[in-house]
Amino acid sequence: MVRKVVETHGVEFSYVGRDGSGPGTKALDGISLSIEKGEFVAVVGGNGSGKTTFARMLNALFEPTAGAVFIGGIETKDKERLWEVRRLAGMVFQNPDSQIVGATVEEDVAFGPENLGLEPEEIRRRVRDALRHVGMEEDGDTPPHLLSGGRKQRAAIAGVIAMKPACLILDEATALQDPVARKDIMELLRRINREEGMTVIHITHDMEEAALADRVIVMAGGQVALDGTPREVFSRVSRLRELGVHAPYVTELFELLREEGFELPSGVLGVDEAASALGRMLTGRGYAFHTP
Amino acid sequence: MLSIRLENLSFCYQQGTPFEKTALRNITLTIEPGTFLGVAGLSGAGKTTLLRHLSGFLRPTSGRITFDGLPVDAHGARDLRRRVGLVFQHPEDQLFEETVYKDIAFGLSGAGVSPEEAAERVREALEAVGLGEELLERSPFGLSGGEKRRVAIAGVMVMKPSVLVLDEPSVGLDPRGRGEILDHIARMRRKRGVTVVLATHDMEQMARYAEKVVVLKGGSIVSEGTPREVFRDAGALESAGLEPPRITRLMMKLKKALPDIDDGIGTVEEAAEEIKRVYRGKGCGWRRHDTRHAHGQICSRQFDSSPVGPEDEDTAGGRLYDACISC
Numbered sequence: 001m002v003r004k005v006v007e008t009h010g011v012e013f014s015y016v017g018r019d020g021s022g023p024g025t026k027a028l029d030g031i032s033l034s035i036e037k038g039e040f041v042a043v044v045g046g047n048g049s050g051k052t053t054f055a056r057m058l059n060a061l062f063e064p065t066a067g068a069v070f071i072g073g074i075e076t077k078d079k080e081r082l083w084e085v086r087r088l089a090g091m092v093f094q095n096p097d098s099q100i101v102g103a104t105v106e107e108d109v110a111f112g113p114e115n116l117g118l119e120p121e122e123i124r125r126r127v128r129d130a131l132r133h134v135g136m137e138e139d140g141d142t143p144p145h146l147l148s149g150g151r152k153q154r155a156a157i158a159g160v161i162a163m164k165p166a167c168l169i170l171d172e173a174t175a176l177q178d179p180v181a182r183k184d185i186m187e188l189l190r191r192i193n194r195e196e197g198m199t200v201i202h203i204t205h206d207m208e209e210a211a212l213a214d215r216v217i218v219m220a221g222g223q224v225a226l227d228g229t230p231r232e233v234f235s236r237v238s239r240l241r242e243l244g245v246h247a248p249y250v251t252e253l254f255e256l257l258r259e260e261g262f263e264l265p266s267g268v269l270g271v272d273e274a275a276s277a278l279g280r281m282l283t284g285r286g287y288a289f290h291t292p
Numbered sequence: 293m294l295s296i297r298l299e300n301l302s303f304c305y306q307q308g309t310p311f312e313k314t315a316l317r318n319i320t321l322t323i324e325p326g327t328f329l330g331v332a333g334l335s336g337a338g339k340t341t342l343l344r345h346l347s348g349f350l351r352p353t354s355g356r357i358t359f360d361g362l363p364v365d366a367h368g369a370r371d372l373r374r375r376v377g378l379v380f381q382h383p384e385d386q387l388f389e390e391t392v393y394k395d396i397a398f399g400l401s402g403a404g405v406s407p408e409e410a411a412e413r414v415r416e417a418l419e420a421v422g423l424g425e426e427l428l429e430r431s432p433f434g435l436s437g438g439e440k441r442r443v444a445i446a447g448v449m450v451m452k453p454s455v456l457v458l459d460e461p462s463v464g465l466d467p468r469g470r471g472e473i474l475d476h477i478a479r480m481r482r483k484r485g486v487t488v489v490l491a492t493h494d495m496e497q498m499a500r501y502a503e504k505v506v507v508l509k510g511g512s513i514v515s516e517g518t519p520r521e522v523f524r525d526a527g528a529l530e531s532a533g534l535e536p537p538r539i540t541r542l543m544m545k546l547k548k549a550l551p552d553i554d555d556g557i558g559t560v561e562e563a564a565e566e567i568k569r570v571y572r573g574k575g576c577g578w579r580r581h582d583t584r585h586a587h588g589q590i591c592s593r594q595f596d597s598s599p600v601g602p603e604d605e606d607t608a609g610g611r612l613y614d615a616c617i618s619c
Contacts, residue, residue, distance in 0.1 A: 047436050047466045094464070149335055175464045178334040178493050180533045205466050208538070244468045249496065249538045249560055256564045262571075271538055275545035282570055283549050 005167045005199045006035040006058060006089075010067035013053055013222075027053040029222035030067070035167070035201065040193045042210035042230075043203045045219035046244025051203050054219065055171045058201070059089045072166040087116070090165030094172045096144075096152035105131070105147070105155045106140035112163040130162035133192055150181025154188060161192070167199035168192070174204060186212060207234070207248045211269045218243055235267035250274040293325035294375055294454040294487065296346060300355035303341055303511075307353055315341040317511045318355065323487060325454070328478070330502030330519070331491040334533040337508040339459070339491040340381070346457050346489060347376040374403075377453030381460050383444035384437065392418075392435075393428040396446045403451075417446040422476040438469030445473070449480070455487040462492070474501055496537045499523070499558020507532050520556025539563045 013028040028050050035041055045051050056062045057069055060076040069076045072088045093099050102108025109130050113123045131137050134154045139147070144155055153173055160168060168189070174182045186209055192198045202213060210216050216233040218226040220243040226233045234240070234247040237255040246252065254268045254277075264281065268274050303316040316338050323329055323346075331339050344350040345357050348364040359367055359376075367375075380386070389395035396417055400410045418425060421442040427435065432443050445461065456477070462470035474490075478501050481488050490502065498505050498519050505522045507515040507529060515528035522529065523536035526544075535541065536558070543555040543563060553570055557563050 045466075046468050047438055172464070178533070179535065180334055205464075205470075207467070244466065246467050250542055253539065253542075253560045253563050253567075256560060257567060260564075260568070271541045271545065274542050278542070278546055278567065279549045282546070282567070 003037050004034045004070070005037050005039075005072060006033075006201070007070040007073075008033055008057075008067065011054075011057060011064045011069055012066040013057060013062055014065050027222050028057065028064070031222075031224055032067075033217070033224060033227065035199060037166075037199055038193070038197045040190070040200045040212075040214045041202070041217060042213035042215070043201060043217045043219060044205070044207065044210050044245050045225075049219040049244065050222040051219050052171055053222075055091065055169050055201070055203055058167075058169055059091050060085045087112075087163050088166040090160035090163055090168050092153070092156050092160055092168065092170045092173045094175050096149070096156045099156045099159070100144045100152060103143060104140065105136060105142050105144055105158075108144055108155060109158045109162050112159055116163070126162045126164070130158040133161055133196065134158040134188060148181065149177050150184040153177065153181065153185055157185075157188065157192075161198075167201055169201045169203075171203050172205065173202070174206060174209060182206070182209070207246060211248045211251075218245060220244065230269055231267035234269060293485070294359055295325050295361075296323040296357065296359055296376075296455065296487075297321075297361075298345070298355070298357045301345065301352045301357055302354045303345065303350060304353040305341075315511050316345075316352075319511075319513060321506060321513065321516075323455070323489065325487055326481075326485050328481060328488045328501055328503045329490070330498040330505040331489065331508065332493060332495065332498060332505055332522075332532070332534055333491075333508035334493060337532065338511040339508055341511075342508065343378065343457050343459050343489065343491055346455065347378040348372045349378065374451050375453055376455040376457060377448035377451055378457045379445050379448050379459060379461060381463065382441075383448075383461075384432075384440035387432040387440060387444055390431060391429050392432050392443050395432050395443060396450050399447060399451050413450050413452070414446075417450040420449050420476060420480040421446045422472060436469075438465050438472065441465065441469075442473060442476075445477075453486065455489065456481075457489045459491050460493075461490070462494070462497070470497075477501075493534060495523070495534060496539075496558065499537045499540065507534065509533070519558055523556060523558060 008031050011028055011031040012026060014026050015024045031054065043051050053062065057064060058071060060082055063077055071085050074081050074085055076085050100108050101111055106127055109127045110123055113126045131140060134157055136154055136158060144152055147155060157168065174185050177185065189200050189202065190212065193200050202209065204210055211230045211234065213230060216228065216230050217224055218233060218240065225243050226236065234251045237247050237252055240247055247255070248269055250271060251268055254264050254266065254274065258264050258266060262281065264277055268277060298319050298321045301316060301319040302314065305313045305315055319342065331342060333339050341350065345352060348369045351364065356363065359372060364372055387395050389398060393414055396414045397410050400413065415425065423439065423442055432440060435443065441461065448456065461473055465473065474497060477488060480486065502519055505517065505519050506513050507522060509532040514532050515522050515525045523540045526536065529536060539560060540555065540558045543553060543557050547553050547555040550570060554566050557566055
């Protein structure tokens with residue numbers, strides 16, 4: 001078993017110039033990082049920071065102009081093993097409608113495994129397992145268009161899981177969803193990560209979601225600008241602003257108060273934690289604030 | 293200026309067919325000229341259907357909608373659409389011209405506007421959405437997602453509508469793009485007194501921009517009022533699948549220990565001010581029996597001066613800061 005699910009060395013990528021000649025803008029400019037099995041990584045950054053290009057690099061939709069990308073130990077340039085790379089780097093896109101092909105949820109989830117040329121029995125097993133992982137055992141016969149946005153995205157995730165990928169890569173998969181669906185998808189991802197040890201790479205514009213990851217990578221100008229735990233990354237409020245993103249709201253509030261001289265912890269992420277710290281400061285006694 | 297009134301308005305898609313679906317039920321709502329109204333609700337709650345009635349794209353199945361007291365037909369649908377500008381979801385999908393200028397000016401063709409006036413209005417619209425004139429001769433398709441969306445909004449603004457209706461204008465944009473679009477719309481509204489109706493499920497945006505909020509659930513209004521009134525109406529909000537902004541939730545928790553704190557606050561800046569107010573009100577003796585303040589902590593009496601630092605330290609220990617002794 002390869003522990004490093006994703007490994008990149010000095011990856012650069014330039015889109016071809018508009019007239020088709022010569023390299024255009026450098027979308028990725030020297031990305032070296034590794035992601036280990038079981039990590040839950042959030043990737044954030046402004047538009048044009050290179051997030052989506054990076055995701056497509058992992059899925060071998062793009063080939064680096066310089067450097068190398070390895071997925072589960074396989075180099076993405078290796079044409080012989082292209083389909084293996086694509087299977088291992090399972091992608092979920094922003095709009096589930098652009099990903100769903102089947103007439104029923106079951107058929108849709110079976111689409112990938114069928115194309116792997118598996119035995120019917122194995123296909124059935126994989127579909128069953130994948131639907132169980134996303135909590136949709138009961139929805140196998142449902143036409144996908146009758147599902148809510150959140151459940152459609154769940155079905156899309158099941159379709160990727162049925163391929164037994166080494167990691168799930170979600171390219172702004174929550175961006176078009178409403179708050180209930182977002183929460184639903186985040187809970188699902190956390191659970192698959194925890195219970196199945198699935199590596200998750202979640203590209204998002206929502207900093208509250210990113211705060212739920214184990215590790216946050218901030219991209220800017222095609223480079224990795226910050227990389228650390230949510231607490232480390234989000235405590236750097238002014239740097240984040242320069243990079244075109246922001247910290248979660250309570251983190252920003254704490255940094256604002258700290259700048260004015262209040263003794264408060266830095267990198268506070270959640271409402272409960274923030275309420276306890278502020279309550280202590282304002283009442284002079286320990287005060288437990290828990291969500292009922 | 294245009295005042296819009298909805299009375300017992302209901303709307304049903306594909307009425308009389310097996311696919312009949314009621315999208316709005318008995319909506320009564322007045323949109324006063326110059327208001328910033330937020331329409332909140334989950335997907336399928338009826339936000340888009342409501343917005344489409346405001347510019348006469350849909351006619352109510354029952355009940356009525358009037359503009360300055362008159363129905364759509366008294367104004368003429370075409371004329372009304374010029375006065376009520378609707379920005380659809382993902383408006384950038386509708387860009388089609390060769391240049392940004394042509395795209396923004398498109399609505400003016402056939403509106404009897406001279407080329408000089410058209411040029412002036414395109415420039416104004418561009419400024420209102422915060423884009424620079426250097427973009428005018430570029431192709432709209434070479435712009436970033438946030439820029440494209442702003443060009444599309446400028447194409448509506450160029451018609452100088454009295455009411456600007458925006459259906460989730462910031463969905464899918466990065467954090468900077470989201471803030472910029474709404475900041476520019478809020479600024480434009482202050483400058484020109486335009487009515488703004490914004491559909492979103494982002495409650496942080498409601499706290500920052502809206503004067504009045506209606507919350508939709510299953511096509512009905514379940515809560516209505518100023519943002520702070522709506523945030524406090526926790527039961528209704530929760531039933532609609534929404535939550536108050538995180539900052540409001542923090543303030544609500546603090547209120548349990550500090551009854552005089554304002555828990556209707558929804559933005560970071562207001563919360564910082566409120567916490568400073570409460571802290572100041574506590575006086576100096578609140579925290580400990582002695583008068584020591586740790587480094588960097590502020591003596592409340594001297595709140596507006598700079599924080600105390602190590603240079604103020606009395607090495608003899610004990611009472612460290614004169615200002616605090618007198619507190």
